Amino acid sequence: MAAADRRTRILDAAEELFAVDGFDATPTARVAEAAKVPKGLVFYYFPHKIDLLLTLLQERLPTPTKDTLAGVVRRGDPAGSLVLRTIIFRESGTHPEVRDHLRQLRRSLVELTEAALDQAVEWTVAKTLRRQAAETFVSVMLDHANARRAGGALPDVQGAAAVVALAVGAPRLG
Amino acid sequence: MAAADRRTRILDAAEELFAVDGFDATPTARVAEAAKVPKGLVFYYFPHKIDLLLTLLQERLPTPTKDTLAGVVRRGDPAGSLVLRTIIFRESGTHPEVRDHLRQLRRSLVELTEAALDQAVEWTVAKTLRRQAAETFVSVMLDHANARRAGGALPDVQGAAAVVALAVGAPRLG
């Protein structure tokens, strides 16, 4: 219990710090400090630094769902795990395992969006257009997540939803 | 001129290495090695490592032009400076100066796209829609550049162009 608790605290700290400062720029010592555990304990649970990142991805990155999508459109924000996606973006260029997660995330988002489009319109949308529309929207979602990390002005996800809806002739998307 | 040449070689090497491995993961020694100059010379021209990155941004990141946009739509590829944008994305979360560059890049791309939309359609597009359409397209462009660095499947920029064109009622965009 205390044990699980401390492991959790370590992951919490890592998530926060990796998102803010980046994986490479975050010494394990700082993770330990933020988690208020001794340095050795971090390596007890996560023998290599990269294991922290991988564990975060495996245990905390939820598979996108219909709700995810709805949340994105409604609030312009991909629900809870935005922080983790932030991390994914940053590190995917460097760590292959992370890259795979990103690839998968994109694919499942596209599929989900296609399904959402199908439900949103009453008529049949041409396959190609549907795919293009879905990919466009997913790009905006990902760009949004990425921009949030990068700290610039955030793209307007709802606006994109409107644009895409118009393109497929639907009144609204979501 | 030999001097200018060596300085250029250093920047070339830095650009390449930063793009591939990331800024933090690239020791200055490796830049020197790749540029075939002595290590001391790198610090002679760029007293601090970050100066390499900043100089790259200032001297080599072109302001987007109409041609940029045309190139993106036509070839689905943001012209020459993709590499630098790669760097921008990766480092923007960590280095404030870099973040500013990214912000500016996005803004000028949006403005440019709005202008392009105006030219592409014969009638007047509602301001809000035009802005949303432009932002959507810029998101796709940036997502494309980012995805290229991350190494996943590349989003379909031309498809996005088609979607956006449809949304604003234009036959084609570009």
Place this chain on the structure above:
Amino acid sequence: MAAADRRTRILDAAEELFAVDGFDATPTARVAEAAKVPKGLVFYYFPHKIDLLLTLLQERLPTPTKDTLAGVVRRGDPAGSLVLRTIIFRESGTHPEVRDHLRQLRRSLVELTEAALDQAVEWTVAKTLRRQAAETFVSVMLDHANARRAGGALPDVQGAAAVVALAVGAPRLG
């Protein structure tokens, strides 16, 4: 008895691992793992790592016997491990107890060899020569054991036996 069993398994594992990888290069955790006991138990029975080695010395290093010697000569191999084990100790040459054991082992091997020589020849060998011959042979035995760890070509123990036998004028030694 379960207890005795587990203690034995720990010593077995330690002996094997120390012989193969060396004392310093073998973490106690690996001993525990190899013995299939929890890590804490190793320290329960052997409060300090060195105690593993010392116990091995005291409980498992048999006093060399005539049979030992015969085995060495006949098979060119230090029967089962007697000498091989000495290698273990050499590792921690800094530890006084270990050094003492090693010294003693050498002495008793020399004495044994002298006795063997006496039996092998029918006439009396000069004391000095006998001692020199015995020491020579013991050196070869120990060098053999050492070389085995180091992984090089093994010295020819039987050849050495022949040489020594010739020197003291005996037809054969062993």
Place this chain on the structure above:
Amino acid sequence: MAAADRRTRILDAAEELFAVDGFDATPTARVAEAAKVPKGLVFYYFPHKIDLLLTLLQERLPTPTKDTLAGVVRRGDPAGSLVLRTIIFRESGTHPEVRDHLRQLRRSLVELTEAALDQAVEWTVAKTLRRQAAETFVSVMLDHANARRAGGALPDVQGAAAVVALAVGAPRLG
């Protein structure tokens, strides 16, 4: 010059410490300290700890010569440390390069001893016996060096020389 000097001091310190305490038991920090250079400099010249050992091997391990052998026999001591140095290498029996050096050293010592035997006796010694005699003597030399590290009683190298000489029928060896 100052540079070469400091590099030399590092190697001197390493040689001394490795011989006394062993390779594994000697932190690079202690080498630096003994050489009176900053820790970083050790890694500047020898990027990995093992390089210290390898360099010692390549630069300081002389090929054994006739004089070596004579010294060994005459003073019962491996002239200056030739063999003593080999002990260093035995430490890191896991490193292939080190093992190779050790193997080679043994071989060249055996060859040298065979040549010495040929010169020492007037008649022809049978090939097999000569080889056995040489190997025996080399084993004693190596065991001597080893025992020195272990700190026990030193085997009598001159006695071994006498034994070997007797075996091949020569009055004296060396």
Place this chain on the structure above:
DNA sequence: AATGAATGAGAATTCATTCAT
């Protein structure tokens, strides 16, 4: 008696940066 979580003192190694020449 038994154990696995916890700890912290090192260990090797990296690297931006300085500076004497």
Place this chain on the structure above:
DNA sequence: CATGAATGAATTCTCATTCAT
């Protein structure tokens, strides 16, 4: 101007040992 030797703070990781339960 140019350079490569020099530096030391920082970083990841290891492991013997302790101890609460």
